[in-house]
Amino acid sequence: MNDIGQSTKGYVSSGILSQKIKEYHKHARTLVPFLKGNTACVEVNTDQSFEKTMSDINVHIEPTIIHIRPGANSNELRKEITEQLSKKHGFVNLDVNALIRDENERKTAIGTEIHQMVSSNRIIPAEMIVRMIKRVIYSGDPYLNKFILTSFPDIIEQAREFETNCSKISAIIYSTSADPVVPIKNNNLSLFNIDSLF
Amino acid sequence: MFVIGPKASGKTQVGANIAERTNMNLINFTDFISTNGLRGKSDEEVTMALINSLSKEVCARVILESFP
Numbered sequence: 001m002n003d004i005g006q007s008t009k010g011y012v013s014s015g016i017l018s019q020k021i022k023e024y025h026k027h028a029r030t031l032v033p034f035l036k037g038n039t040a041c042v043e044v045n046t047d048q049s050f051e052k053t054m055s056d057i058n059v060h061i062e063p064t065i066i067h068i069r070p071g072a073n074s075n076e077l078r079k080e081i082t083e084q085l086s087k088k089h090g091f092v093n094l095d096v097n098a099l100i101r102d103e104n105e106r107k108t109a110i111g112t113e114i115h116q117m118v119s120s121n122r123i124i125p126a127e128m129i130v131r132m133i134k135r136v137i138y139s140g141d142p143y144l145n146k147f148i149l150t151s152f153p154d155i156i157e158q159a160r161e162f163e164t165n166c167s168k169i170s171a172i173i174y175s176t177s178a179d180p181v182v183p184i185k186n187n188n189l190s191l192f193n194i195d196s197l198f
Numbered sequence: 199m200f201v202i203g204p205k206a207s208g209k210t211q212v213g214a215n216i217a218e219r220t221n222m223n224l225i226n227f228t229d230f231i232s233t234n235g236l237r238g239k240s241d242e243e244v245t246m247a248l249i250n251s252l253s254k255e256v257c258a259r260v261i262l263e264s265f266p
Contacts, residue, residue, distance in 0.1 A: 012205065012206075017205055017206060020204070020205040021204040021205050021206075024203070024204040024205065025204065028202075028204075031202075031266065035200075035202075044212075046203065046207050046208040046212065047207075050208075050211065050215075053208065053212060054212070054215055057212065057216065058219075061199075061216065061220060134219075134220075134221055135221060138219075138220040138221045138222070138259075140259045165218075165219065166219065
């Protein structure tokens with residue numbers, strides 16, 4: 001998995017490497033069963049592609065994210081679904097527009113950064129929004145692991161950015177009513193009506 | 199969070215990726231020992247130094263590589 005050569009920092013000769021591996025396995029005989037029995041220990045195979053390894057790991061560390069898409073004509077239904085999920089199932093609704101306003105009002109680093117973008121008439125990049133959401137999602141509270149995203153992602157680039165650098169979206173709910181399903185697609189729309197934010 | 203595994207199994211790469219994705223700090227236990235002058239000290243002493251260091255974190259969100 002790693003690029004190891006004599007010129008690489010931290011190079012270990014094969015003799016020492018095999019000794020270290022042997023030593024690890026000697027201790028692992030008692031350590032691993034102990035960790036499995038007493039902690040939320042998960043074993044992951046790293047002898048596969050890095051992407052597959054990370055995907056196996058992410059299943060265990062990522063929260064449940066439900067994205068509720070705006071329906072064609074049933075905003076009320078969307079609100080109702082969000083409310084039910086929050087009240088009955090403990091989901092936290094992450095309203096990105098409200099988060100941006102909060103960050104801006106509190107003049108946090110990301111809030112200031114966003115404010116500068118908006119002041120110079122630039123669209124807030126998906127990377128910045130994901131960075132902001134990430135701080136909430138991975139705040140360290142193990143009980144905060146179920147979230148609803150209602151106003152983000154709006155375009156495919158944002159969805160990709162979110163899934164690449166934050167978390168997989170577990171489910172998408174469409175309030176379709178009589179209309180066909182609304183897919184996430186690149187429609188070249190900006191996420192926000194910027195004027196409404198500040 | 200602990201990341202353990204044999205030498206050259208990908209702990210550093212995996213740890214760095216998780217840290218980046220989840221806003222955590224990655225601490226390599228071997229580096230911790232060298233930077234704190236703990237080489238050659240007993241397991242108990244080293245572990246206590248680590249606990250003391252972690253207890254000073256305001257909000258400990260740490261991935262420990264190669265520990266325990």
